[in-house]
Amino acid sequence: MERAMATEGRNGAMAAAEGRNGAMATEGSVRCPANYIPLTPITFLERSAVVYADQKAVIDGEKTYTWKQTRDRCVRLASALTQHHISRGDVIAVLAPNIPAMYELHFGVAMAGAVLCALNIRHDAAMLSVLLEHSEAKMIFVDYEFLQVVEKTIEILSSRNKDKLSPLPLVCLITDLGQSLCNSSYMEYEAFLDRGQIQYQIRWPVDEFDPIALNYTSGTTKKPKGVIYSHRGAYLNAIAAILSNDFPSMGSVYLWTVPMFHCNGWCLAWGMAAQGGSNVCLRNVSAKAIFDRITANKVTHMGGAPTVLNMMVNFDHKPLTKKVVIMVGGAPPPPEVLFKIEEQGFDVIHGYGLTETYGPATFCTWKPEWDSLSRQERAKLKARQGVNHHGLEEVDVKDPLSMKSVPADGKTIGEVMVRGNTVMNGYFKDLKSTEEAFAGGWFRTGDLGVKYSDGYVQIKDRAKDIIISGGENISTIEIESALFTHPSVLDAAVVGRPDDYWGETPCAFVQLKEDFLNVSDKEIILFLRSQLPHYMVPRAVIFLDVLPKTSTGKTQKFILKEMAKGIKSKTTPLSLREMKNKNSKL
Amino acid sequence: MERAMATEGRNGAMAAAEGRNGAMATEGSVRCPANYIPLTPITFLERSAVVYADQKAVIDGEKTYTWKQTRDRCVRLASALTQHHISRGDVIAVLAPNIPAMYELHFGVAMAGAVLCALNIRHDAAMLSVLLEHSEAKMIFVDYEFLQVVEKTIEILSSRNKDKLSPLPLVCLITDLGQSLCNSSYMEYEAFLDRGQIQYQIRWPVDEFDPIALNYTSGTTKKPKGVIYSHRGAYLNAIAAILSNDFPSMGSVYLWTVPMFHCNGWCLAWGMAAQGGSNVCLRNVSAKAIFDRITANKVTHMGGAPTVLNMMVNFDHKPLTKKVVIMVGGAPPPPEVLFKIEEQGFDVIHGYGLTETYGPATFCTWKPEWDSLSRQERAKLKARQGVNHHGLEEVDVKDPLSMKSVPADGKTIGEVMVRGNTVMNGYFKDLKSTEEAFAGGWFRTGDLGVKYSDGYVQIKDRAKDIIISGGENISTIEIESALFTHPSVLDAAVVGRPDDYWGETPCAFVQLKEDFLNVSDKEIILFLRSQLPHYMVPRAVIFLDVLPKTSTGKTQKFILKEMAKGIKSKTTPLSLREMKNKNSKL
Known part of the structure; x- marks a missing residue:
């Protein structure tokens, strides 16, 4: 170039x-x-500032910004960053919920030629200090709600840093609108913007492969890895999400239920600028807040992990007056949950991806000929992870050693692999892991799955979660899907428990609905026997008040595995009360 | 790469x-x-063959092909081309209307690594021989309707070629389905496909800037130029057209009224594969055929030059039962025509572009706040050429010497310039013209226009068509728009006529509607005086049976200019009868 x-x-x-x-x-x-011209989502914003100049870009309660205003604020942000000696390629961290500043940082940082590192708001100071050190972030923007944890993080960093010369990240505090923090010793976000110049010359990427974001993988693996996103990948994944979710060229309203720190909101932080829709901010996600916003802002699109959908289907609310498209991803959704949410008037688009694929990589694109199938068959089809989107080149299920495709029989398990322009540049400062992940010219997802004769892919399990019992592969996802069809089950997860004879046996963790707390483990096991082959039925069912989750709604199975190991007797699972006591240690 | x-x-x-x-x-x-992975529209087809496998891809009367079948046919076409020693970068010509083979050639040729040169079916043998020689086409696919002209072309080429060693292009004949041409001495298209192997290894582009198509500009300029399209540009322009026209991810039906030889059907020959819509073929475009197809195939989208729209609004038909989106481009549409077609139930999306910009480069994206304006104001806004689409980086109106942007006042005329990834690679074998066109880092369209304060651009005229009269710039498009508001006018065009005193004065050519043949030139002139400033009103109005057009619906103003020069008296324009006689010379 x-x-x-x-x-x-x-x-x-x-x-x-x-x-x-x-x-x-x-x-x-x-x-x-x-x-x-190097592809970059900055182009989306530049265009929207003209095409959708006076349309609402960002809505935060009563406060709104138009696309022109948002563009101006992002340019001033970039200008202020440059004034603060932020150079091309520097990393800028942010710790904030889905608020306007979080949205603006997605463009402002890129416009300064810098790289956004949006951190998980559930991290503690110890984890944050590791990530800030690893990323070498020059600045951190922090929402007032998270100032304390950042102060503690800075303390840790400065104590570690006594003998070193590397400067600590500058802190810029995002206060609530109108909130006065006169006695704050930090730069304030709005004051920071005010220093920026609207005449600022945007630092466009020199090459479209230049980094735009650094996203640390969430806590389902032990050591977080810094996934590098490029301008090209962000542009193409945003476009793919728009096409697959049918965002119209005018008038879409997107409710921000997916955290922007999660794969940059599945790339829609940038993507919403492409079609000039409105971004409805949401500081705290709850079923009530979601339904309130849907009504108040005439929401057309939203997204969420299965756990968010589950929360929504179990919330008593008025029926929707208009279809809302909901993109579900982040974990394989139980078919039962998909069903219920559709019955409530949502159009579900099921996507699958990882941090390494910019969020969604495949969608279970619905075919009209499936409409006439039975409820059960439709649910099964929709729970599949599907086919690659427009930005990705290929998805396949392969033998990880021979790299041969498994037969498209819906049965033979292999590793799900993808290749295309919406696969990460690599893991920051970890060339070894990058090379391992890309060995053979495909990105190895670590997910085990099957391919059907129609080319659709289905995840059976994470490689580390699948249960091998007496030589049989047992998909924990299949058992979980069966569990969700029981009327008493609010949430469920299955892990393998070590067994001297079988190697492993399935162990189920269940959260019951409030009106069904008297359901017994035996009842659940009997029910599962009517649904599943005998060898797949869990030997133990453990009731928990709530399942341990990551911030992005994934069940933390490593915690459940530890718990499963600790259960002594196979035949007499802990009672609810015993579990509750045990539970309080979590 | x-x-x-x-x-x-x-x-x-x-x-x-x-x-x-x-x-x-x-x-x-x-x-x-x-x-x-290099961006290429081949990816669209590969994906659609899975995602939309059994959906209708191509509809030609009673005959349909699914996306899987279409993909298979394209792969076999690529394979057969390779068997016939077609190498990477070779040019393959085609002379055909909008039939299935034409659609398949758009992918099959690219899959063989070759470059498609879709020729205008209105060219004569002399012109075709020039283009085949210039493009060095190795093969020509020809629809049976155009075999004669190709035979004549080959004759010309072989007579020129007597002393040369360069081989003549191979001819492959596309017959109608079921049509028997046993005594033909040519390879037949279906037989050619049959030789291809479905296991063929697609020749993917090595670099996304590799050529995918060679499009000769149509006859509004004297010397056709070969415009080179890249895989990258085709991919991005197709995506932009889909986004701007709101093609949904399932269920669109596109009626092929725009010739595929015109900018590869504004890139939708490739684009329709991205969203898996259905392509409705149309061998001959007429108002009746259009309305018949809309009803029979439940058309959702179509396109057309203003001349096609004009034909449609003057055709008596049943009201549409469902909205049809119609993308209009190729020439600035008179506001009156836009209006009438919308009143018939069409949603008009007005685009602007040139062969050099892969077809549409800008769209006059509609804003909801304009809905409440008066009929006249809305028509004026919609007739503007608008803002750059997602694939283009920027559109601007500039002083061609200083390269400074003109003020965004809707008045100051400058040259419309664009830059972005959907601008051609260059003119084939004409580096000098390429460099001239790109001088200053922008593509100079040769169109004169203005920019409004809202960033929307409007074309006032082609640089060579604008009338300079007594030092004033007169936009022929504005006069034409005024002419179209007169109830008697079916078609109209205005050119400059040399004038000793004023330099030039406007001269109007008008085609009257059948019921209004008694309207006089004086009546038209009086009417225009009520609509336009006096200096803009044509001194002469000439009535023609039909205006000379290019195959893509553009009025051939160079012919009209010649005619205008020949008109002796300023004050007594030719009568209709005199003009008719004169007319027969065309």
Whole structure:
């Protein structure tokens, strides 16, 4: 690209045409700034500031910003960052819920040529200090709710840093609108913006492969990895999400239930600017808040992990007056939950992906011929992870050693692998892990799945979660799906428990609905026997008040595995009361 | 890209990060086949063959092909081309209307690594021979309707070629379904496909800037130029057209009224595969055929030049039962025509572009706040060319010498310029023209226009068509728009006529509706005086049976200019009868 740019208007040789065999119809071609610009989501915002100038871009309660205002604020943010000596490629961290500043940072930081590192608001100071050190963040923007934990983080960093010369990250405090923090010793976000110049020259990426974000994987693995996103990948994944969710070119209203710190809100933090929809902020996610916002802001689209959907289907609310499209992802959704949410008037689009794939990589694109199938069959089809979206090149299920595709029989388990432009650049400062992840020219997801004859893929389990019992692979997801069909079950998770004879046996953890607290483990086991082959039925069912979750709604199975190990007797599972006591240790 | 591919999984150095100042958060990044694939519309088809496998891809009367079938046919086409020694970068010509083979060639040729050159079916043998020679086409696919002209073309080429060694293009004949041409000496398209192997390894582009198509500009300029399209540009322009026209992810039905040889059907030949819609073929475009197809195939989207819209609004038909989105482009549409077509139940999306911008580059994106304006105001707003789409980076109106933007006042005329990834690679074998077109880092459209305070652009005229009269710039488009508001006017065009005193004065050519043939030139002139400033009113109004058009519906003003020169008297324009006689010379 750089070389091509240097030849602007003078040199007709195509950089890529050199040294190639065969004639190429390229004589007269020039690659120059008139016809080759690095792809970047910054373009979306620049365009929306004109096309959707006076439309609502960001809605935060009573406060709204238009697209023109949002663009101006982002440019001033970029300008202020540059004034504070932020250079191209520097990392800027943020710890905030889904508030306007969080949205603006997605563009402002990129416009300064810097890299956004949106941190999980559930991290503690110890974890934050590790991530800030690893990312070498030059600044951290922090919402007032999380100032304390950041102060503690800075303390940890400065105590570690006594002998070192590397400066601590600057703190910029995001206060609530109108909130006065005169006695604060920190720069305040709005004051910081005020220093920025609207005439600022945006630092466009030099190459579209340049980093735009650094996202640490959430806590289902022990050591968080810093996943590098490029401008190109962010642009293409945002477009793919728009196409797959049918965001119209005018008038969409997106409710921010998915945290923006999670894969940059599945790339829609950038994507919403492409179609000029409205972003409805949501500081705290609850079923009530969701339904209130849907009504008040005429929400058209939203997203959520299965746990959010589960929360919604169990909340008593008025029927929707208009369809709301809900993209579900982050964990395989139990078919029963998908069903119930659709019965409430939502259109569910089921997506699958990982932090490494910018969030959604596949969608279970619905086919009209499935409409006439039975409820059960439809639910099963919709729970599949589906097919690659427009931005991804391919999804396949392969033998991880031979790299051969498994037969598309819906049965043979292999590793789900993907390749395409919406796969990360790599793991920051961890070339070894990058190379392992990309070995063979595919990104190895670590998820085990099957491929059906129609090309749709279904996840059976995380490689580390699948239960191997007497030589049989048992998908914990399948058992969980069966559990969700029992009327008493509010939430459920299954893990493998070590067993001297079988190797492992399934152990179920269940959260009951309030009106069903008298249901017994035996009842559940009997029910499952009517639903599943005998070898898949859990030997033990443990009742918990609530299942341990990551901030993004994934059940923390490593905690449950530890609990399962601790259960002595196979035949007499703990009573609810015993479990509750045990539970309080979590 | 090639270099990056060679480092697969081994080398963490980002190619583009070399020699750059400042830290880059890229350590651990790898550019490899897992995360970097050249953008190409071939991906759309590969994906649709899975996602939309059994949906209708191509509909041609009673005959339909699914997406899986279409993909298979395209792969076999690519395979057969390779068997016929077609190499990467070779040019393959086609002369055909909007039939299934034309659609398949858009993918099949690209899958063979070759470059599609879709020729205008209105060209004569002399012109075709020039284009085949210039493009060095190795093969030509020809629809049976156009075999004669191609035979004549080959004759011309072989007579010119007597002393040369370069082989003549192979001819492959596309017959109608079931049509027997046993005594034909040509390869037949279906037989050609049959030779192809479904196991063929697709020749993916090595670089996304590789050429995918070669499109000769239509006859509004004297010397056709070969515009080179890249895989990257085709991918991005197709996506932009989908987003701007709100093609849904399932169920769109596109009626092929725009010739696929015109900017590859405004890139929708590829784009329809991205969302898996159905392509309704149309061999001959007429108002009756259009309305018949809309009803029979439940058309949701179509496109057309203003001349097609004009034809439709003057056709007596039943009201539409469902909205049809119609993308209008190719020439600035008279507001009156836009209005009437909307009143018939069409949703008009007005786009603007040139062959050099892959078809549409801007769209006049509609804003909800305009809904409440008066009929006239709405029509004026909608007739503007608008704002850049998602694939283009910028559109601006500039002084062509200083390259400064003109004030956004809706008045100051400058040259419309664009830059972005959906601008051509260049003119084939014409580096000088490429460099001229890209001078200053922008593509100079040759169109004169203004920019409004809301950032929307409006074309006032082609640089060569604008009338300079007594030092005033007169937009012929504005006069034409006024003419279309007169109830008698079916079609109209205005050109400059040399004038000793004023330099030039406007001269109008009008085609009257059948019921209004008694309208006089004086009546028209009086009417225009009530609509326009005096200096803009044509001194002469000439009635024609039909205005000369290019195949893509643009009025051939160079013919009208010649006619205008020939008109002796300023004050006594030719009568209709005199004009008719004169007319027969055309």
